[in-house]
Amino acid sequence: xxxxxxxxxxxxxxxxxxxxxxxxxxxxxxxxxxxxxxxxxxxxxxxxxxxxxxxxxxxxxxxxxxxxxxxxxxxxxxxxxxxxxxxxxxxxxxxxxxxxxxxxxxxxxxxxxxxxxxxxxxxxxxxxxxxxxxxxxxxxxxxxxxxxxxxxxxxxxxxxxxxxxxxxxxxxxxxxxxxxxxxxxxxxxxx
Ligand code: 5GP
Ligand code: MG
Ligand code: MG
Numbered sequence: 364x365x366x367x368x369x370x371x372x373x374x375x376x377x378x379x380x381x382x383x384x385x386x387x388x389x390x391x392x393x394x395x396x397x398x399x400x401x402x403x404x405x406x407x408x409x410x411x412x413x414x415x416x417x418x419x420x421x422x423x424x425x426x427x428x429x430x431x432x433x434x435x436x437x438x439x440x441x442x443x444x445x446x447x448x449x450x451x452x453x454x455x456x457x458x459x460x461x462x463x464x465x466x467x468x469x470x471x472x473x474x475x476x477x478x479x480x481x482x483x484x485x486x487x488x489x490x491x492x493x494x495x496x497x498x499x500x501x502x503x504x505x506x507x508x509x510x511x512x513x514x515x516x517x518x519x520x521x522x523x524x525x526x527x528x529x530x531x532x533x534x535x536x537x538x539x540x541x542x543x544x545x546x547x548x549x550x551x552x553x554x
Contacts, residue, residue, distance in 0.1 A: 369534065373525070373541035377418065377518055378499075381536040383526060386515050387418070391425020394513060398428055398464065405429035406464045407490075409456055412436045412500055413482065414470035417527035417535065418498045418515075422468065433458045435484075450477045452484065465490040470527050471499040475509035499523065499540070520550065 370376070398406060405428060410419040412434045423430050436454035472478055478495055485493055489506055496513035503520045518540075524530050525537030530548065 364515065367442065370525075370537055370539065370541070371541075372534070372544055373537075373545055374544045376539050376541040377521075377523060378516055378526075378540040382516075383421075383539070387421050388425050390496070390515060391422055391427075392515055394422075394466070394494075395425075395427045397494075403428075403464050403492075405431070407431045407433060407458055407460050409460075409465055409467045409481075411469040411477065412454075413532075413535065414527050414529065415468050416500075417552045418470055422496070431458060433460075435481060438441070452481075452497045455484075456488075460485065460488050462489070462491050464492045464494075466496060466497045467496050469511075470497065471501065471523070472489050472497040472500050472505050472509070472511055472514070478511065480511050482529050492536045498526070499528075509552050 398404070408419060408423055408430050410416060410432065419432075423432065429537060433456040433457050434454070435452065438448070438453050438465065439449050467478070467481060469478055477552055478497070482493065482495065484488050495511040495539070497511040498515040500511065500517045502515045504516055521542045522530070524534035524543050525540040527535050530543055531537045534543070
């Protein structure tokens, strides 16, 4: 069977599969070093689903630490390329993270609302430490003064898909990250 992940629907590739692999290995080393330098050998990874699952799957295998995993599900987008609501937690984590070292991982930092909200929620659970990591950062769009502790790539202001990021739940399985062809972003009414 021919391998098909619909990369032909992209107008432009911003981050290739090779670039992702290289950078994620670097991030894994950097994050591991940060914790081990402080004598911390176990962390709790909190993945923001669905977007971060592909990134987390690859990154956590580059962490040379004991890692427990939980997920938090947030909604702020309907099937469009612009946020329509304030971020809302649909499904919270199950682990008790009080006194634990938490690493919150999301796919992309855009306006900053999602991460800021989640940091607030997790802080109230009183972890020993809380760090944030995003694969992508659209610095130009930030409405809140917010930075992640770890970031894979800074990208320009464009709606991107692939490697976990979706458009209407599609394209998460693309092996690279790119910009969807404009005519595919706004399907005509009759579609
Ligand atoms: P923020 O709250 O920082 O504005 O947005 C973060 C969330 O919006 C991300 O977790 C992601 O789900 C979604 N998002 C922001 N920009 C993009 C984008 O370019 N493409 C996709 N697929 N999702 C995005
Ligand atoms: Mg998200
Ligand atoms: Mg989405």
